[in-house]
Structure formats: C-alpha cells, structure tokens
Amino acid sequence: MRTSQMLIPTLREVPADAEIESHKLLLRAGMITKLVSGIYSFLPLGYRILMKIEQIIREEMARSEAQELVMSALRPAEGYQSSGRWDVFGPEMFKLKDRHGRDFCLGPTHEEIFAEVAKSTIKSYKSLPMILYQIQTKYRDERRPRFGLMRSREFVMKDAYSFGKDANDLDISYKSMYDAYCRIFDRQGLDYMVVDADTGAMGGSGSQEFMVKSYAGEDVIAYCEKCGYAANSEKAECLLDNEDDIISSESLYKPMEKISTPGMKTVEEATQFLNCDAKDLVKTLLYKADDKIVAALVRGDRELNETKLRNYLGCTELQMADAETVSEITGADVGFAGPVGLDIDLILDLEVAHMKNFVVGANETGYHLINVNINRDFKASAIRDIRTIAEGDICPQCRGSIKVDRGIEVGHIFKLGTKYSEAAGCAYIDENGKEQYMVMGSYGIGVTRLVAAIVEQNNDENGIVWPLSVAPYHVAVVPINTAEGPQMDTAQRIYNELLDAGVEAILDDRKERPGVRFKDLDLIGIPIRITVGRKVSDDIVEYKCRKTGKVVELSSTQAIEKVKKQIL
RNA sequence: CGGGAUGUAGCGCAGCUUGGUAGCGCACUUGCUUCGGGAGCAAGGGGUCGCAGGUUCAAAUCCUGUCAUCCCGACCA
Secondary structure: HHHOOOOOOOOOOOOOOOOOOHHHHHHOOOEEEEEEEEEEEEEEEHHHHHHHHHHHHHHHHHHEEEOOOOOOEEEEEEHHHHHHHHHHHHHOOEEEEOOOOOEEOOOOOOHHHHHHHHHHHHHHHHOOOEEEEEEEEEOOOOOEEEEEOOOOEEEEEEEEEEEEOOHHHHHHHHHHHHHHHHHHHHHOOOOOEEOOOOOHHHHHOEEEEEEOOOOOOEEEEEOOOOOOEEEEEEOOOOOOOOOOHHHHOHHHHOOOOOEEHHHHHHHHHHHHHHHOOOHHHHEEEEEOOOOOEEEEEOOOOOEEEEHHHHHHHHHOOOOOOHHHHHHHHHOOOOOOOOOOOOOEEEEEEEEHHHHOEEEEEEEOOOOEEEEEEOOOOOOEEEEEEOOOOOOEEEEOOOOOEEEEEEEEEEEEEEEEEEEHHHOOEEEOOOOOOOOEEEEEEEEEEHHHHHHHHHHHHOOOOOOOOOOOOOOOOEHHHHHHHHOOOOHHHHHHHHHHHHOOOOOOEEOOOOOHHHHHHHHHHHHHHOOOEEOOOOHHHEEEEEEEOOOOEEEEEEEEEHHHHHHHHHHH
C-alpha cells in the first residue's frame, strides 16, 4: 500500500488524557481513537496489529488441538443467573432488556455459556477431553477504566474452555494451554512471568497468571530468584520471619497501660508520639463483610491483604467500614480502634499472633493502649495469614528473599472443576453408562491488552518498536525525493519485488519532507526501512533497522534479499 | 463509589482574577521558495467557549445545577 492513500493520523503532540507510554504512543501513532471512556476504535494500522496477535494465538491454539468457534456477545440472563454470577458481577455487567422486558447482558466472560454448549453437544466420554475457544469482544462496565487499552470496558479476549472426564483430563488440558500460552507470548517477543494467582470470583482449585513485566502494570508480583517461586501478591503466602522466636513467654508480659495520644490517628503519628516503631504497633482495621462487621489486625508497618481476608471470610462484598460505623462499633473516632474490649470477630495476622507488649488503639478518642498481649488482654477469633507480602520477605518455598515487581496480566488460566458444569447440568456418559459432570478449565488472553503490553515493553524516545511478528507492516520503502524519477522508479521496483516475495511492505510516497516521513515511520514502529536517495544512480540504497538504528548501504538487490532473509 | 483536577478549532494550550462578543502553536487548504530527521514566507478555512438555567444593557469570564474526561484510592478474570 502507498502511504499517500493510507489512514495514518499521527499526532505530534501527546493527547492530554493519556498517562502511560502505550496509551500515548498508540494514540500518537494513529492506531486507536477513543470513543468514550474505556472504549476505543482500532484504525487501520492498529487493527492490523490486533489481527497479527490474533493470528499467532490461532496458530498456537490449533497446535494444542483447541477448536475455534464464535458466539454472540449479547447474552440472555439465564446462563449467568443459574451460576449466580448475574449478581456476583453486579453493576460490572452491561445489562439491558429487549422489547419484551427480558433481561440480557453483554458477555463479560463465558464459562457458563460454554458449559451450556458442551452440555447440548458433547454426550460421551469418547469425545473428552476437548478444548473450545473463541476470540471475541467482551464487555465489562469497569468502575474505573484507565490507561487506554490496559483496562477498557470493551476489549477483545481469547477465551478457551476445556472439558474433561476427570481431574486427570483437566491436568492434561491445563498443561497443553499453559504450553500454548508460552509459545504465544514468546512469539510476541514479550518478557513475561507465570505466577500463582487467586481464583477470585471465578472459583476453582488453582490458577496461574501470565504477567508481562512493566512498571505500568496494575498487578504486583512477588518472586524469588533463588527457587523460581512467583505469585501474585494477592496470593503470595507470608511466612513468619523467625519461627524460633515465637515461643511466647508470659513472664515477659508488661502491665497494660492507657496513654493519652491526642489527635494521633495514623500509625506514623502514634508511633512518633509514643517513640516506638511501626513494628511495635498493631493496626485494627474494621471491615464490612457482606452484612457483618469484623476487625482485621496486622502489624503497623504491614498492608492488609483484602483478597486473603475475603477468602477466609467467604464473603462476596468486603469493604472498609465507614467512619460512622467505626465510631459506632468502637466508641471512638477513626484511628483509635483496638482489639481490647471489642465485641466483634477479631482476625489476627499470623505475625500479630506472635507479638508481645504491643500498641493498639484504646477504642477511645485520643488514647492508645501499650503493652497489650493476646489472650491476657483479648482473644482472637482466628489467626490467619492476612497480610500482603513485601520486598525482602521470606520466600514461602525456599525461605530465600522475595522481590516485588509490577506486571500486566495478559493471560490467566484456571482449573475450574465442576462449578459451572454443575450449574449448567453439563454432564457426559462415562464408560459405565453413568452420568458425570464434566471437569472444566478456563483460559483467557487479553488480546487488546496485549497490544498495550507489547508497546509498553517495546518503545523508545522515537516511538513504538514493534517486534517483527506483530508489526503492522514489515518494511517501509522511502524515496527521499518523490519528484525524482530514478528514486521513485527504484523505490517502486523494490516495493513491488518485496510484495511479490510475500513481504508486507508499504511505499512512503507522501509529498512530505523526508524528516517528517522518517519521524512518522519511527513513531508507528515499522521494523525495517529502505531509503532510496541520491546514491540511487549507483544502485545504492539504505537499509535501516528500527530497533537498533543501524544503517547499512546495499545494492537494491542485496537489500531485497536481506529483507527476505529477515522475514521469510 | 470517596478524594482531586480539567472541559475554549482535529491536537496542545492562553484568555476567566478585574464581564465588552475569542486568540496562539501544531495540523488542514492554496501559492512560491525549499527538500537526508517534524522547513520558510504569504494568503486562507475551521469554534453555539461541555450542556442547562440564572445575574447583567452585555457572560468563555460571575452564580447554581448538570454532564463528560483524566489522576489517586477503593474495586476487578
């Protein structure tokens, strides 16, 4: 294609509402445009990238014997109602009614729908295990869409579902998808990590996430370089620092005292005032779990892990109690809550359970208690690991040192079990003629998010640097002076020969100064540029690599050969 | 959903304090000169100043409401 005829609306200035690099660059390079918050259109160049990514996914899914199909994004409510997720998703789901008042939604994910299809089409154990997938647009009314394609309300997802006879079948499918995902992300040139993850609202027995390492990522991953352990920080288990030290000896208990701490609401203020360390204080956090109020206690310098707390409580909704509730329960302003004399469930972090003579709020505005001790001064309802792992913590696998980084979740695989097949009545007939529920797995890839993730990892000060495998075009042929016959003729000939050889080439014939065209081609990230300039009279052209910036002078034939070698 | 910020031409912004009927840069159109890393000169086109009320002789500017967008948090496969 000739660029003079192409829609490449590049922007010199960065749109004001873009924050992260991928969002800025995709907008500037004319790959996407925003319709409303969280909904984007893909312009021709951006769409080519999306299709390249999809194609890689299709090839690797096929290699793992997964079969593609496609369903409507518009779904009747029933499927989601029988699994309970109509309510679990709640306002996250785009819901609508047809003219008869019947409930519909735009599908946020399709576990129950695939279970229904499997129920009606797969009858015998002889067909199992089987993997079905689709690449389809999904809708989630995110509370806060952000970062362009990173968290949008409409996005393309590859969602695959495996159906098996038993846990063994599930393991086989799971492994097969795991391997396919590695091949897919490898081919897309990504630096990624596979981490253990929480199953969240999906349910099931286990799951792993494929995380692309990036400071722009929304997830925090904890990993150990020594043994290779890696987990989402929501999931990463926290061990006690020193197991020997935890034998508590009551003889060391000091008498509890109430101290006046006027206005010292935060951990920082209180510890400074009392001249102690955050490690000597215990935070008492009040949470509303469905309709019950509970208190979660963690050390002053730690973060509570809400996922862990939620999993322990088994509740659907979990949020911090508002100031009004806090004062009602504790009888004090926010900042002075403590476990002593508090008549609600107290869930203690493991670490807290082994502390001695610590500081807590006194449940009285302006007062803290010091030298507080468990059992003597209050009783725990439960002792659990409920804090978030931090850099330098102990690796739960090898007791090495944990590192913490940010990542973009591009893939997530789940061992679901029979949750959805039971809800849908999805059963098969086994060897003995008996009905059994199918054992399911679900495997997602955020296709549009991948576009952003690839840009996050592949850009420089001049723009995007697409890996060859997903670049919208492989080569741009640029005649410096489009008005000069010999330059144009040679450029045209090279372009034609590349096309004939099956190379995806564009001819930059725009009536712009060379600098403008160079800047644009760098911005949109075409991997190879062949420049036809003055030396055309000696049949010399330039071959430039976008990634390295290296330029070599070659004859036109050599340049064509070099391209073919790179690409085909 | 809580906190903060911003809405003026396709993009980036000024003007608003102190009301007087809209401006700059980029982009776009035309012409000339240029032509190897976002050219110069000249002449043009494009805006109900987010929307709705109100105050006023007069509102981009002041007041009220509303909507949208972004950021932080909460939340989330």
